[in-house]
Amino acid sequence: MDRSLLPDSVRAGSASTRHSGGRGLALVLTCVSLAAAPLLLSVHYVDLLVFAALLAISGLGVGFLLGQAGIINLAQVAFYGIGAYATAHVTVAWNLPGLLGLLLGVVISAAFALVMGLPLLRLSGHFLALATLALMVIVTQLFFEWDWLTGGSLGIGGIPKISLFGWTFDTPMKFYYFAWPIALLCFWMLSNIADGRPGLAMRAMRDSPEAAEVMAVDSTALRTKLFVLSAILGSISGSLFAHYVGYISVESFTLERTIVMIMAPVIGGVRNPWSALPGAIFLSFLPELLSPLGEVYRILFGLGLVLVIILFPQGLLGIANWRRVK
Amino acid sequence: MSGELLLQVTVSGLTNGFLYALIGLGLAVVYKGSAIINAAQGDFAIVGAIVTVLFTQSAGMPYWVSIVIGVMAAALLGGLMEVACIRPMLRLKASEESILLATVGLTFLIGAVVLVVVGKAAYFLPPIGGEAQVQVGSATLQRHAVIVVAAALLVVAALAAFYKYTHLGRSMVAASSDADGAVSIGINVPLMRTFTFMLGGLIGGIAGVLQTPLIGVSFAMGIAITLKGVAATVLGGLVNPMGAVAGGLIIGLAEALAVFLFNSGYQNVVTMGLLIVIMIAMPNGLFVTARRRGG
Numbered sequence: 001m002d003r004s005l006l007p008d009s010v011r012a013g014s015a016s017t018r019h020s021g022g023r024g025l026a027l028v029l030t031c032v033s034l035a036a037a038p039l040l041l042s043v044h045y046v047d048l049l050v051f052a053a054l055l056a057i058s059g060l061g062v063g064f065l066l067g068q069a070g071i072i073n074l075a076q077v078a079f080y081g082i083g084a085y086a087t088a089h090v091t092v093a094w095n096l097p098g099l100l101g102l103l104l105g106v107v108i109s110a111a112f113a114l115v116m117g118l119p120l121l122r123l124s125g126h127f128l129a130l131a132t133l134a135l136m137v138i139v140t141q142l143f144f145e146w147d148w149l150t151g152g153s154l155g156i157g158g159i160p161k162i163s164l165f166g167w168t169f170d171t172p173m174k175f176y177y178f179a180w181p182i183a184l185l186c187f188w189m190l191s192n193i194a195d196g197r198p199g200l201a202m203r204a205m206r207d208s209p210e211a212a213e214v215m216a217v218d219s220t221a222l223r224t225k226l227f228v229l230s231a232i233l234g235s236i237s238g239s240l241f242a243h244y245v246g247y248i249s250v251e252s253f254t255l256e257r258t259i260v261m262i263m264a265p266v267i268g269g270v271r272n273p274w275s276a277l278p279g280a281i282f283l284s285f286l287p288e289l290l291s292p293l294g295e296v297y298r299i300l301f302g303l304g305l306v307l308v309i310i311l312f313p314q315g316l317l318g319i320a321n322w323r324r325v326k
Numbered sequence: 327m328s329g330e331l332l333l334q335v336t337v338s339g340l341t342n343g344f345l346y347a348l349i350g351l352g353l354a355v356v357y358k359g360s361a362i363i364n365a366a367q368g369d370f371a372i373v374g375a376i377v378t379v380l381f382t383q384s385a386g387m388p389y390w391v392s393i394v395i396g397v398m399a400a401a402l403l404g405g406l407m408e409v410a411c412i413r414p415m416l417r418l419k420a421s422e423e424s425i426l427l428a429t430v431g432l433t434f435l436i437g438a439v440v441l442v443v444v445g446k447a448a449y450f451l452p453p454i455g456g457e458a459q460v461q462v463g464s465a466t467l468q469r470h471a472v473i474v475v476a477a478a479l480l481v482v483a484a485l486a487a488f489y490k491y492t493h494l495g496r497s498m499v500a501a502s503s504d505a506d507g508a509v510s511i512g513i514n515v516p517l518m519r520t521f522t523f524m525l526g527g528l529i530g531g532i533a534g535v536l537q538t539p540l541i542g543v544s545f546a547m548g549i550a551i552t553l554k555g556v557a558a559t560v561l562g563g564l565v566n567p568m569g570a571v572a573g574g575l576i577i578g579l580a581e582a583l584a585v586f587l588f589n590s591g592y593q594n595v596v597t598m599g600l601l602i603v604i605m606i607a608m609p610n611g612l613f614v615t616a617r618r619r620g621g
Contacts, residue, residue: 072423119606125422126363127605130556134598145591255549295442302435309428310415
């Protein structure tokens with residue numbers, strides 16, 4: 001009970017310093033096991049892990065918004081789609097290198113997030129979540145309507161594998177060693193932001209907006225920057241997805257996708273920036289484990305999601321600390 | 327010719343508007359009673375409609391009996407949702423965000439159950455009141471549309487009377503507006519919240535049964551229905567359930583106009599754009615009262 005009297009930001013701060021010794025070790029172990037995984041696993045599981053990396057990148061963005069700044073962003077699939085379509089268009093229609101497509105997606109997503117974020121982020125709580133959901137419905141509907149650009153439900157196929165400096169990432173194994181370093185780099189950068197002064201400002205803003213304003217935290221600017229950052233991660237993830245699967249259509253950008261993207265960090269334990277990593281791996285493997293059951297897997301999957309939200313507000317990473325807190 | 331078309335579009339827009347009003351009414355009832363936005367409100371409509379379809383088409387029950395069972399099923403789902411999901415979360419002092427997230431998860435879960443039970447197809451119910459047509463000026467509409475309007479108005483009136491005159495309705499208002507005060511005069515506050523969700527489910531189920539002869543029902547529709555209801559109820563002012571009717575009609579007309587001016591694909595784009603603008607520009611709705619709440 002006494003712990004709950006402390007401001008959340010103080011608790012989060014003490015939690016991160018308390019584990020600082022174990023954290024470096026956990027990080028090294030994670031990197032080593034991720035680096036070794038493709039050597040031990042079959043191609044099928046490597047493939048799932050590539051999708052986990054893509055989910056981790058887009059989940060990292062929304063998880064960071066929710067965990068550090070208290071913003072629910074249900075529009076991530078829109079930015080994911082913008083990245084994917086930018087890549088598809090640049091590589092297929094214009095026949096230019098994939099890196100340009102990735103950059104174009106990032107630029108469009110960032111600009112769009114800035115333009116939409118400025119008005120939307122004046123909202124908070126329920127209204128903000130609903131507004132992002134409405135934004136997602138608008139953008140996915142436009143993906144469907146603007147078939148001259150997106151191919152509509154027919155989609156765009158024949159997206160080439162991405163290549164850098166003459167090296168083409170054309171097998172799941174090669175793509176794995178391309179996607180995961182990018183994912184880990186993103187995680188490392190964002191967890192540094194969370195540990196530094198901006199992170200402190202964000203958590204102060206999340207837990208007590210008025211007090212944060214008094215301490216000269218410019219909430220509007222900070223929230224907008226975070227929203228743009230999250231959109232950029234969504235777009236990168238979408239571009240990589242387009243390169244990896246080679247074919248995209250409106251079927252790839254659905255409500256289900258956006259829910260899974262926000263569930264990855266929530267299941268992991270959203271207060272920790274690294275949470276999207278175990279969450280994404282879990283969410284990528286769970287449907288696979290349940291798929292022998294047929295369509296019933298969707299019920300179990302949905303039930304699992306709801307139960308985790310209800311029972312483990314601290315997520316998977318929180319379960320380890322659970323006893324200690326009690 | 328174009329004028330006739332405009333009239334036809336307007337009339338169907340108003341009919342849809344009453345449906346959005348009913349969804350919005352359900353959302354507003356739940357918000358009024360629990361300060362929770364239930365993202366699964368649209369799924370009450372789906373469950374109510376699908377259960378009706380199952381009973382009337384598979385079990386061969388009379389239409390009216392099936393409707394009653396369908397609506398009751400939606401109400402029970404509402405009660406179950408509160409007891410199994412909302413109540414434990416409130417006990418664990420979950421944040422506003424995580425409760426909303428849980429209801430978004432429930433949308434996915436309920437959609438999955440419907441998908442497994444009846445598959446991906448869209449289902450329709452026969453129009454209530456038969457296939458007869460009614461002439462309004464130069465526009466024709468099904469008698470069903472008239473019944474939609476009448477049913478919506480009836481629900482609004484019944485709801486107003488329920489909150490004003492019945493003991494249960496007044497207890498529910500008391501439990502939400504001042505929980506501590508309500509406890510001290512012997513009102514079971516959590517039970518009132520369960521009743522609130524059941525009432526939300528009931529209204530959602532009615533909306534579902536009314537919409538199915540017009541636009542059909544399928545497993546993935548839930549969130550779109552909810553969002554249109556949200557647009558209606560936010561426009562009308564969240565804490566004022568009756569405002570949802572005015573809000574629903576405005577949304578329905580705006581959509582009809584969008585279909586008339588562009589094409590039907592932009593219907594959702596216009597409604598959702600309108601929702602965003604309304605939330606930013608008038609968070610308290612059109613009918614701003616002296617008390618600033620719900621923003």
